[in-house]
Amino acid sequence: MMKQWIVALAGGMLSLAASAGEYNLTVDRVQIDTGDFVKEGIGYNGASPGPVLRLKEGEDVTINVTNNLDEMTSIHWHGLILPYQQDGVPGISYAGIKPGETFTYQFPIVQAGTYWFHSHSGFQEPNGAYGAIVIEPKGREPFRYDRDYVVQLTDKHPHSGDRIMRNLKMSADYYNRQQQTVGDFFAEADEKGFVATLEDRLMWGDMRMMKADIEDVQGFTALINGKGPEQNWTGLFEPGERIRLRFINSSAMTYFDIRIPGLEMTVVQADGNNVQPVNVDEFRIGVAETYDVIVRIKDEKAYTIFAESMGRSGFGRATLAPKPGMTAAVPEMREAPLLTMADMAGHMDHGGMDHGGMDHGGADQSDMGKAIMDHGSMNHGDMAGMDHSAMSMSGGDASDPFYAAGSGLMPKAANGGKFLSYADLKAQNPLYEHREATREIEMRLTGNMERYEWSINGVKYEDADPVVLQYGERVRFKFVNETMMTHPMHLHGMWSILDVGEGKWNPVKHVISVSPATTVYMETEVDAPGQWAFHCHLSYHAASGMFRKIVVEGGPDSEVAERTQKGQQGGES
Amino acid sequence: MTRLTASLSAFSLAMATLVTPAMAQSDLAKKTQTAKSFWGVSAEKLEYRYSDADEELAVIEGGAFYGTDELKFHWLFAGEWEEAHNAWETLENQFVAQTPVSDFWDAKAGVRIDTPEGADRVYGVLGLTGLAPQWVEVDTNLYVSDEGDASIDLEAEYELLITNYWILSASLETLVALSEDREIGVGKGLNSTEVGLRLSYDLFERTFSPYVGVVHERKYSDTADLARDGGGSTEDWFAVIGARVMF
Ligand SMILES: [Cu+2]
Secondary structure, three states, X not given: OHHHXXXXXXHHHHHHHHOEEXXXXXXXXEEEEOOOOEEEEEEEOOEOOOOOEEEEOOOEEXXXXXXXXXXXXXXXXXXXXXXXXXXXXXXXXXXXXXXXXXXXEEXXXXXXXXXXXXXXXXXXXXXXXEEEEEEEOOOOOOOOOOEEEEEEEEEEOOOOHHHHHHHHHXXXXXXXXXXXXXXXXXXXXXXXXXXXXXXXXXXHHHHOOOOOXXXXXXXXXXXEOXXXXXXXXXXXXXXXXXXXXXXXXXXXXXXXXXXXXXXXXXXXXXXXXXXEEEEEOEEEEOOOOEEEEEEEOOOOOOEEEEEXXXXXXXXXXXXXXXXXXXXXXXXXXXXXXXXXXXXXXXXHHHOOOOHHHHHHHOOOHHHHHHHHOOOOOOOHHHHOOOOHHHHHHOOOOOOOOOOOOOOOOOOOOOOOOOEOOHHHOOEOOOOOOOOOOOEEEEEEEEEEOOOOEEEXXXXXXXXXXXXXXXXXXXXXXXXXXXXOOXXXXXXXXXXEEEOOOOHHHOOEEOEEEEOOOOEEEEEEEOOOOEEEEEEEOOHHHHHOOXXXXXXXXXOOOHHHHHHHHHHHOOOOO | OHHHHHHHHHHHHHHHHHHHHHHHHHHHHHHOOOOOOXXXXXXXXXXXXXXXXXXXXXXXXXXXXXXXXXXXXXXXXXXXXXXXXXXXXEEEEXXXXXXXXXXXXXXXEEEEEEOOOOOOEEEEEEEEEXXXXXXXXXXXXXXXXXXXXXXXXXXXXXXXEOOOOEEEEEEEEEEEEOOOXXXXXXOOEEEEEEEEEEEEEOOEOOOEEEEEEEEEEEEOHHHHHHHHHOOOOOEEEEEEEEEEEEO
């Protein structure tokens, strides 16, 4: 007894000395009540979302994860820089966590900001296995706030992840209930003329593509901190306070456009890293991204946090209020956007489409541009083979270099004000000295929507060799999106420096969203030996092949890396 | 009725064997990062037909698949049960392997076993299935029977969205024989067409979509003569009620 007490005391003192935090997480079957439906899912410590892990920069954490499921599980610490064996990707970092087993993660916390964690096994994350991470910085922050809230979004679907994947494979438009109807045709014919509308439909039909192909998986209920729109998660404040909202998009498949009617938001952090403050009325959060904003509330009244899905098939809603139970008006969702020919451009330049088929509609390519595109600034003749990014720059007034000029996805603030663009993000303090990249790696984002197959450079994960990087190099990744969908690309273990043309002030992120028919560059200082995952963060895209293993050769732990690589070839199987 | 029961139990047995390996496979998929094998069961048609000559038919067309993006195995089942004779007028089972040959087209090969009332036939099948421009679903096959007779069928379907839940689908099925097979009532040349128009509503997601519609069946030239000789009709209008099922 005495001995145990001494051990415990010594342990306690040790942890104080080393500033070590110990945390316990269990992985459990849980009930998820969205207000619309109740569903069995997977959660942490008995709930979905799991707890908010509050860590401190500089501490060494020990996290014991106990798997109470009857299947394998894993936890990936999204955005955290850590030894690759602690990254939590089965088959790449480790074998995963068996049923009944406790796995102990141990790593130093070398960063601050807002992140999250989730399962990297099967579809456990869409099924509810996610939680938030808030890391308090060692030093002072360059902004002030009186209180902060995590605002974690997800798209909870009544179907299980396995079922969704299977349905998408059976019929890629299984969940799309915003397809164009006969009524839409006549409405459009009224507006644009019968012939133009018919030509437009024939052209899309020839390509067997849908303008409404923006969200693969509709029919979800959007949750904010686990609460549906009716359940209305509420954060309290006192008038005059500055409130920091840590937005985390933990959705399986859904981008959200976020606004708080009546309040301006100051974006201070993107993907955990401080950015030079930008005042915005609205911003789009890609799957797996995090944005921290500060709002200052003077009036003693309630405000709605409104998060519309990018395809407008659902919305999340929460409230900031001085007293519990107070609510504010909930806006109507805006009309669903439609893709345009501009979003098709990548597909036409590089895709497997047969160009011959396009002539059927009676429109040749140059006519097509005139007749079909709403935004006349683009000319198809010039488009072939052109760099998308150069093309985007030539757009009209509503241009944003991160969307194809004339894209149907181009966001607009609901109040006509400022909508955050990637181009607005500049690092507060550069993490890395700026230097020339040592080489460029092209990653074409590819797929076949009809078959629901997704790939990189036309090759699916199971058929692909790992991408090999050398420790110490600086690699420039060129993402060319040849599909009609937006892909949030996530590199594990190392930072993604998004090229917004600001040199050393380029923002440092962990997810880079690439819009249809655009080319986006990011650079990575290859400073983490071992093997890492790299994939699209849309769950069903990653699962159907838009995924790569990255191996970093050389560096301080290279021997360990090689040994583990050999030992773990083929992962758990 | 025993034959229907037998077929149905064969159906559920086959389903059970399809489901079990799929489950095992999905466990394996969880261990690695990507899902590889999938399965599905569907019935395009599960309907009751009532003709202008008071003929009553039960029609089923469906199947199940299991496989990867690269290679799928399909079991396709089609039959017409005639109330008056209490017998299968047509009954076919196809077992085919299917693989992509382009972005929108799959090639398939396998066997078809016809066991209706009367003479049985076994065929080799070579087919092409996919999505033609303008979203027309096309399925076409070349059959060569154990008697050495060849025939080609073509099916096309187009779905018009009245709303995102009310769907009007137009279908065309046609059969052309390259040689005659009198025993089973097949003449040389264009044999038959079946044109259908069905209005369906997606009641439970896309798993259950009841519909009503009309179907026009017609037999041509030698095949029509053979049908007339056998006391059958050569042209029928049917009112149909049924459901599309997918899970
Ligand atoms: Cu993707």
